[in-house]
Amino acid sequence: MPIANAGAADRTGGFASRFNLQQYVVYLGFLAIFLFFAVVLRDSGFLTVRNLSNIVLQTAPATIMAIGLVFVMAAGEIDLSIGSIVAVAALAAAVTINAYGLAPGVLAGLGAGLLIGFVNGALVAYVKLPSFLVTLATMGLFAGVSRSMTNLRSIPVTDSTFTGFFGSGSLLGVPSLIWWTVIAVAVGHLVFRESRFGAHVLATGDNARAAAVSGISVPRIRLAVLTISGGLAGLAGLLYAGRLQAAKYTLGETDLMTVIAAVIVGGTLLNGGKGSIVGALVGSLMMGMLNNGLILMGLSVSDQMIVRGLIILAAVAVSLREKNR
Amino acid sequence: MPANAISTNVPVLQLTDIRKTFGGITAIEKFSLDVHPGEIVALVGDNGAGKSTLIKIVSGVHPPTSGSIAIDNEIVAMSNATMARARGIEVVYQDLALADQQSVYMNMFLGREPVNRFGLLDRRRMIAETEQLVKELDVRIPSAHATIRDLSGGQRQGVAIARATHWASKLILLDEPTAALGVAETAKVEEIVLSLKSRNIGVLIISHSLDQVFRLSDRICVLRRGRQIGVRKTAETDKNQIVAMITGLQEH
Numbered sequence: 001m002p003i004a005n006a007g008a009a010d011r012t013g014g015f016a017s018r019f020n021l022q023q024y025v026v027y028l029g030f031l032a033i034f035l036f037f038a039v040v041l042r043d044s045g046f047l048t049v050r051n052l053s054n055i056v057l058q059t060a061p062a063t064i065m066a067i068g069l070v071f072v073m074a075a076g077e078i079d080l081s082i083g084s085i086v087a088v089a090a091l092a093a094a095v096t097i098n099a100y101g102l103a104p105g106v107l108a109g110l111g112a113g114l115l116i117g118f119v120n121g122a123l124v125a126y127v128k129l130p131s132f133l134v135t136l137a138t139m140g141l142f143a144g145v146s147r148s149m150t151n152l153r154s155i156p157v158t159d160s161t162f163t164g165f166f167g168s169g170s171l172l173g174v175p176s177l178i179w180w181t182v183i184a185v186a187v188g189h190l191v192f193r194e195s196r197f198g199a200h201v202l203a204t205g206d207n208a209r210a211a212a213v214s215g216i217s218v219p220r221i222r223l224a225v226l227t228i229s230g231g232l233a234g235l236a237g238l239l240y241a242g243r244l245q246a247a248k249y250t251l252g253e254t255d256l257m258t259v260i261a262a263v264i265v266g267g268t269l270l271n272g273g274k275g276s277i278v279g280a281l282v283g284s285l286m287m288g289m290l291n292n293g294l295i296l297m298g299l300s301v302s303d304q305m306i307v308r309g310l311i312i313l314a315a316v317a318v319s320l321r322e323k324n325r
Numbered sequence: 326m327p328a329n330a331i332s333t334n335v336p337v338l339q340l341t342d343i344r345k346t347f348g349g350i351t352a353i354e355k356f357s358l359d360v361h362p363g364e365i366v367a368l369v370g371d372n373g374a375g376k377s378t379l380i381k382i383v384s385g386v387h388p389p390t391s392g393s394i395a396i397d398n399e400i401v402a403m404s405n406a407t408m409a410r411a412r413g414i415e416v417v418y419q420d421l422a423l424a425d426q427q428s429v430y431m432n433m434f435l436g437r438e439p440v441n442r443f444g445l446l447d448r449r450r451m452i453a454e455t456e457q458l459v460k461e462l463d464v465r466i467p468s469a470h471a472t473i474r475d476l477s478g479g480q481r482q483g484v485a486i487a488r489a490t491h492w493a494s495k496l497i498l499l500d501e502p503t504a505a506l507g508v509a510e511t512a513k514v515e516e517i518v519l520s521l522k523s524r525n526i527g528v529l530i531i532s533h534s535l536d537q538v539f540r541l542s543d544r545i546c547v548l549r550r551g552r553q554i555g556v557r558k559t560a561e562t563d564k565n566q567i568v569a570m571i572t573g574l575q576e577h
Contacts (some may be wrong), residue, residue, distance in 0.1 A: 193447040197437045199427075203435055206424035213422050214436030215407050273426040 025318055026266045026279050037087045037293035044296045051292065059288035060177040061086065061134045062255055066280040067188040068229035073263055074192070074224045076205035076272025077131035081120060082233040082259060084142035086252025089113045089237030091146050093162075094155040094247035100160055109241070110234045116142060117230015125219035128323060131226065139256075146249040154248040156243050158244075164233035166242025167173060181281070184232070189277040201225060203271020203276070258287045261312040287311075335398050336361050337495040337527040338383065338414075341391035345378055352378045356392070356553045358526035358546055360496060365518070366536040366557075368531045370548035370571055376531045379548070380498050383529065385409030396495055413494030419501045425474040429466055430455040433488050434474060458487050462517050479510025486517055490524065497521065499530040503537065513543055524548040535564050547571055560573045 002307045012095045037046045045051050063081050072079045093109030102292055124131045155164060192198040203211040212218050233252070241247045264270060265286060266279030290311065294304045336359035343356040353375045360366050368376050381387045383394065385403035394401050396412050403409045406416075423432050430451045431438070439447040455469040464483035466476060466494055473481060482502055489497045499518065503511040518541055532538050539547055539559060547554040547570040554570045568574075 084335065124432060142340075190445075196440060199431060199438050200436070202427060203424045206426050207422070209420070210422035210424050210435065213406055213418065215410065216436045234357075269426075273424065 002225065007102075014286060025315075026286065027284045029265060030289075031281050033286060033289055033293070037289065037296070039291060041296050046293060046296055051084060051296075055292050056285065057177045058292075059250070059284050061239045062259050062262060062288065063090045063181050063281055063283050063284040064184050064232050064236045064239065065229075065252075065255060065259045066266070066284045067184050067277055068225075068232035068266050069259055069263045070188070070192065070275045070277055070280045071201055071225040071239065072131070072229045073268045073270065074272055074275030075201045075221055076206050076208065077124060077222060077225060078135065079117075079120065079131065079226060079229045079233075080135040080256060081138040081142060082229060082236075083115065083252040083256040084139045085113050085230055085233035085239040086240060086255065087146040087247070087249050088116065088142045088149075089234035090241040090247035090251050091149055091155060091237075091249070093238055094124075094157045094241055095149075097157055097159050098155070099160060103163055105159070105162065106238065109232070109238045113234015113237065114227060114231040117227040117233070118223070120230060121223035121226030125222040131222075135226075136254070143253075148282070150249060152249060154246045156246045158245070163242050163245050166238045167245065168243060177239060177243065180235070183233075185277060185281050192275065192277050198222070202273055202275070205269075205274075207273070222259045257312065259284070261308070261315055262287050264312070265315040285293075334361055336395075337397060339398070340393040341393045341395070341479075343379075343382060343389045343394070344392045345382060346389060347427075351551055352400055353382070353389075354553050356548075358553075358556065362525040362527055364544070365522065365530060365542045367542035367545045368529060368567055369533075369535070369538055369545060369567065370546065373550070374548040374571075375436070375551040376548055377500070378551075380416065380529070380531060382413060407473055408567070410492065411426070413492075414496045414498070415489035415493035416498045417476055417485045417489050417500065417502060419504065420495045423473045423481060423485060426468050426472060428472055429459075429476075430469040432484060433469075433490070433491060437492070453486075454491070456492055459483070462487050462490065462520060464517065465513075470504070479511065479513050482506065482510070482514050486514070486521075490513070490521060490526070493526055496523040496527040496529065499528065501531055501533065501537050504533070511537070519549055519574075535567060537541060538567075539564065549573055 025287060065086070069082065092112040094107045096108035097105030116138060120131070120135050122136045123129050152317040163169070165176060167176065171179060192201070200211065200216045200221050203214070204217055204218050208218050225227045237251060240251045262283035263280045266276055266281070266283030268275035268280065287308070290308065291304065294307055299307070335371070338360040340358045343353055344351070344385065345353040356379065368379065370376050373388070378387065384493050385406045386406050387406050388402070394403065395401065396414070400413060403412065424435060433455045438466070439450050441447045442516045452469045459466055459469070464480065464487050466480050466484065470553060473484065476484065479520050482565055486499070486502070502518065503514050515537065518530065528542065529538060544556055544558050545562065546556045547567060549571060557567070
């Protein structure tokens, strides 16, 4: 769409410069890993419908967390506390359901997530502490809280409405965990891409000073993204408790690295200003598939961690290369 | 100061006896200036003369300690940039204040994005208005969809000025608009600045280049150490006189 004669200064014209590797790397990576496992694990049941749908179901909590993290990272912040929020929210929900019933339990779980996210956000936005340090601290703090809350025990959740709604149930033949994933991705995408709020999140992460002089309340954006991230981590906690029919302090413990990797591989820049919800979904499915395939290949837990770490390293490298282009 | 008032029309901006102190330090004193619609007034002075402070006062960032600011003959109190913007005053900052990874059209509407009846971004409108404006101002960018970081320095400056033009109904403040540009790009930006005259907006420009000041401005206001040395009609003065005023060889 030429508006004016672009002239020699046009550096966006050619295909080579327009082609943005980072934008497609997640889809290419997804395809490559899928094909690799499909061939290597063709006799180990990787391609069965049961296994593939298991991957999607197991990925649901990480995907939900990843959506929140896209908002946070697009705004130029980070949330390291999401894993700890998952456990606290799941435990709060389990304890409250057992004592007061379903609705208070759900509210307690989501409320715990929102509240921790709000505290993170307030410290970042108004006390002006770096989100890396704030959420590093709350990560440790709430890991301790979930342990001391339960004396390291597991709390069973037997309410069948809860476990159906957030875990093993289904609606119209589609498992509820898939419903949650689809709804969260759709709403997240709409808000991120098509609302003024989403535009302000991107502007804040891109150039906070420019956002501020343009009348955007940068502190309010920072508060909002961290609160959203906390709330979605709380929802992820409910999904874990629903699927496992129990809550324990270990829930979400190992998700942080996976979720950050999913978000970065999915095209969200570590330094903000750019992000993709759909990319994060595909990134999350890719990480889930990787987990699943590596287990089926018989890799030990330690080897799985090494491979995942290498993939994250590659993803960060691509992300920063694009930013500094 | 006779050159200070052309009383044929209502000034868009009228600064009267502006004084600004930070703690015990006086940054600006006894500053009075009118800017009329369609007029370009240049603010010149050495480093630390108070030019930037004055821009911040007019853009609402620093309210003056005393003195009055009138827009269209109405005295206004502005305590932040949002209030100045609501009055039709736009600033093109030296660092341009563009979000580099967003598109040209998103930058044009940064913080003021229109939405449709569903509350979703009205991209079609943003793109259409952006295309129209860059065409009118002859800002040569490949497309309204182009990402800022893919543009040259001159194109970015053009986008920043176009954004100010889109929103300013009264006055545009330009802070060193060509400091970082090459010769050809400077010429293009100067062309855009001159075209603002036909839009009946007042322009207050800070520049270190006296050649540029003489090419663009209708009047020149000289500052030294926070004091207003004088205002001259560009057509009735020359570089030697302005240099003398800036350096202090000539008082008043």
